[in-house]
Amino acid sequence: MRNDATPDPHAEQVAFGQRLKILRNRRGYSREALGGLMGRSMSWVKGIETGRRGVPPMEVILQLAEVLRVRDLADLTGVSVPIDLFTGPGHARLPAVKAAVDAFPLGSPVQAPPAAHLAARLAAAWSARHTSPHHRDVVGGLLPDLIRDAQAAVRQADRAADRRAAQALLSEVYSLAQFFVAYQPDAALLWRVAERGMIAAQESEDPHTIGIAAWLTAQAHRDSGPQHFDAADHVTDEALRFLDPLLPDATDEVRAIAGALRFEAGYTAARRGESGTAWRHWDAARAVADRLPAAYFHPVTSFSRAIMGAHAVTIAVELHAGGESVRQAARADAATIPSRPRRARHRIEEARGFHLDGQPDVALATLAQAHEAAPETIRYNGYAKRIILEEAESRVPDRRRRASELAVRLGILAA
Incomplete structure (x- = not known):
């Protein structure tokens, strides 16, 4: 039995309109805001919620699911539907990747490969992700060994500089893992990967690595729904505050990740419906892109002209x-x-x-x-x-x- 006053949208006795109201309130939308996002009026929303209007047709239900970021149509309909719109199927390689992430060994006898060798394997994995039509299958096959070896490299580093470099590699491995885990049915695993990547990035003290981890963390917050948009903005703003003073003398990679973060700020603003702010951030990102070489392409974010x-x-x-x-x-x-x-x-x-x-x-x-x-x-x-x-x-x-x-x-x- 629930110990709060909020109805459970999965409870069978809750009508469609009541479910819609619960989910709208959980997302923090007013009736007017939801109506606007649907191209409808506030009274249309009220009519459905109060039962004055009937249950809308499937195409409208699917549009509501998109706007409200509903991950299972049963939340709206009360009927189990064999598809989860915003979570894909569990990939066959997910268990092996999850096992590698969860193992997190402290005393493993695995000998870490040389840093240059690990960096080359990681670069090849990113290349495979961008060039293969079945990129999750390819990356999922590479990740378990990359995670194990990058963790070993951090543990076995003797000097502070070597340890920071190993942390940068480990953070990037976690970034690759986040691409693989995203939209699969294991939200807890996604957050473990994102947080470990951010911690390793901070330990590396490398601006480019920190920028990548912040970029992915902001996405994880934003994709969790409107109630997490402020957290997404906070991560983005903090990362840009850190990177901006470095840009006059920065490498193309650091400039690119700063540009990618500026676009992320615009993306979140667009999700809020803030048109002027969204396009202003896009303009700022484009200005960064215009300062990059014409053929440049960032290997993680795809940021480029x-x-x-x-x-x-x-x-x-x-x-x-x-x-x-x-x-x-x-x-x-x-x-x-x-x-x-x-x-x-x-x-x-x-x-x-x-x-x-x-x-x-x-x-x-x-x-x-x-x-x-x-x-x-x-x-x-x-x-x-x-x-x-x-x-x-x-x-x-x-x-x-x-x-x-x-x-x-x-x-x-x-x-």
Whole structure:
């Protein structure tokens, strides 16, 4: 029995409207705010919550799930649905990665490899992540040994400088692990990885490493929902306050991570619906990108000149501005993004924009392009799944067929 006065949205007797009100309040949205994000009025929200309106159709339920960051449709419907929109399937390599993270040995007899050898393996792992269409499978196979060896390197370092260098490598290994663990069904593991990466980064005293860890930690906070946006902003602001004085004499890597953090601030502002602040941060990030070499591409964040068009699409989509999303998509060139998963992510953001703009056929075609670039990216993306599930119920037969085929390819529906 619950010991507070908050109703449990999973309780069977709670009606749809009551569930919606509970989830809206938990996210900190007013009726007016939720209505605005849905393109509806405050009275529309009130009508559903009070039961004056009936349960909306599935496409509206899926849109509500996106806006409220609902991770299981049962939270809204009260009926167990065999898909968790914002958590992907557990990857076959997840148990081995989890075991390596959880082991955290103190007296292992494993001999640490030379730092240069470990750094080369880590660079190869990042390269594999960007070039392989099945990047989670490849990275998941490499991570257990990388985690074990990086931990050993920290334990066995004799000099302070060597230990700091080993901590930087360990932090970056945890950063790679966070990419693998993200959107899989183990939130506690994600936070262990994020926090250990941040601690190792601070121990390294390396600005670039600290920036990467802060970038990923801010994302983890933001993806946890609106009640964590302030925490995301705090991490971003602290990291930029640390990095900004170093930028006049910084390397391209440090400049790039500062630019990536500035975009993250804009991303969070867009999630809040703060258009002016979001675009102001995007402008600041673009100014940083313009000072980087034309062909530069950050190996962790993908920050570069080429990525700024994709970032503009993301800002517009998160602001639920369909027309602006499509305009920004027309300006962005996905072909210039060398990373397969990042290119797929951009295609998904474009699809969201087309869907917001009332172009579902173009959205589905764009999602097919995302699947071609990196199947393991779209398979773990809740927004892509929402669009596909909605259009699988379309009244247009050809659209319904194409959406259903995509759903089968993603493993959402059985063949």
